[in-house]
Amino acid sequence: MFDRDTEGVRIELRSLTKHYPGQPAPAVDDISLDIPAGELVVFVGPSGCGKTTTMKMINRLVEPTSGEIRIGGQDALSLDPDELRRHIGYAIQQVGLFPHQTVAQNIGLVPKLLGWPAGRIAARVEELLALVSLEPSAFRDRYPRQLSGGQQQRVGVARALAADPPVMLMDEPFGATDPITREHLQNEFVKLQKQLRKTIIFVTHDFEEAIKLGDRIAVLREGSKIAQYDTPAAILAAPADDYVAGFIGQDVTLKRLALLRVADVPATGTLPDPLLPQVAADASLREALDAMMAHGSDRCSTPGGVLTYAALCAALGTRPAPAREEVISGDR
């Protein structure tokens, strides 16, 4: 199959359509989309617009009415659906862990189906638990009911990753968690994806999550029609129309602050300044601004030099506030 390589492979959807029997209109109406190898593409759109149906056609949980799906160049519709699903990780909001199996058994499910030897499965379970920040000795023998919702979702993500599939489908996998756990899971997931470079389709209702995780975002309308498909920065900078602008919502500047990294903004000089608040190169501009405000300073030090408030504003395309007091007490 297409996963001789565990890094992502390209997914191509061509005129993909699903018309559920008895429904007046197709749930997915002629979607064509290219998802580059190793990228994470987020689907956002209103409830019922066809996000889940589109995703479930890719692993053949839903059979398309017409159209084509190519995964790593192979025609997914000509493959055996069960076999196909063993090579595509799938994580969903309801998690779907088996209640009478332990965490280790749940994670080892697909490797077992693929015939891995027991030793290899056990090693993989340990590795994955550590990857999703669950101490293996404390968690491997527990049952799902003995875990919090957020821990269950981590196990769900670990299970989806278990056989190291090149493709992952994730349908609101962090949806059932509180905002703090959710942010923690998102941060871990961003780090993980940087290492793994899988091809991932991720469905969410949360535009902030889409910006944080997505290499690209597909904003969908009814029938999975694509309203805009681009990088988060491009969508925030130039929404295609009022519909997309409505999705982005208020506080575009705040969202761009969260998106842009310190390393994206030219620093003054090249020498860090030990007397200023210190900010990492991969920190967001939002974090840099928070550090400046916490120290009452209009600059902070980064590994690449000194970042000023004026440079930060220039990167956002906004004018700096006139006085420092306003920076400190201003409404962000």
Ligand SMILES: Nc1ncnc2c1ncn2[C@@H]1O[C@H](COP(=O)(O)OP(=O)(O)OP(=O)(O)O)[C@@H](O)[C@H]1O
């Ligand atoms: N098995 C089914 N039979 C008939 N209609 C269905 C079926 N599954 C989904 N639909 C309909 O297809 C449309 C798209 O549903 P889908 O679940 O793909 O949307 P979604 O964008 O994922 O929604 P949500 O964000 O609420 O999860 C909806 O109108 C839904 O009612």
